[in-house]
Amino acid sequence: MSFDIDVTLRRGERSIACRFTAPAGVTALVGPSGAGKSSVLEAVAGLLKPVSGRIVVGGAMLYDSAAGTNLAPEHRACGMVFQDLRLFPHRRVRDNLLYGYRLAPPERRFMGLEEAAAFLDIAPLLDRRPRTLSGGEAQRVAIGRALLSGPRFLLMDEPLTALDDARREAIIAVIERIRAELALPILLVSHDRGDVARLADQVVELRP
């Protein structure tokens, strides 16, 4: 089982309940705007503490209110690709990628900078700054930074939004390669039914 999640979250006045188990591969979290999809990703990453419940990924207990377990984000081995990417604007692509690499405990690293750049087809971009990149290029850099941090799983918030068809295809291909070649479980938020149908091994619907 890749994800085994049963949590209640609070966001302001809102209570968000989410419960699912997922096999290996890509799990898509879908639901209307405001249903709490990004909040669930934040909880899995350890950035939002649930009110109660448990979060188990790849057999590792990350959060369990009953047992009092709540691993810090840096101990979750989680690669997060945020909706707004959060690249460092003042750092070149190479340094954005190395930031992820330096975060990774050496024993968890499975790729180096050169390998990640080749895998994501971003080698020609290494000396550029994020603001000079297209949306698809920036998305691949953000994915690269996440992969270099040595994750055991990936969380991706709307990785295909705001991309034209060609760039979207490139990111879909990257996600398919991560699934096939790196075998990392991926929990992905998307509102596009077509993308979900193509990519997801399992779909989880979050209701408001």
Ligand SMILES: Nc1ncnc2c1ncn2[C@@H]1O[C@H](COP(=O)(O)OP(=O)(O)OP(=O)(O)O)[C@@H](O)[C@H]1O
């Ligand atoms: N920091 C916050 N403080 C208070 N409420 C918040 C905060 N962040 C999100 N919310 C609220 O929590 C609810 C869930 O938000 P969330 O962003 O998780 O939903 P979502 O399903 O990802 O939405 P979207 O598809 O629009 O991105 C919304 O009602 C939102 O307004």
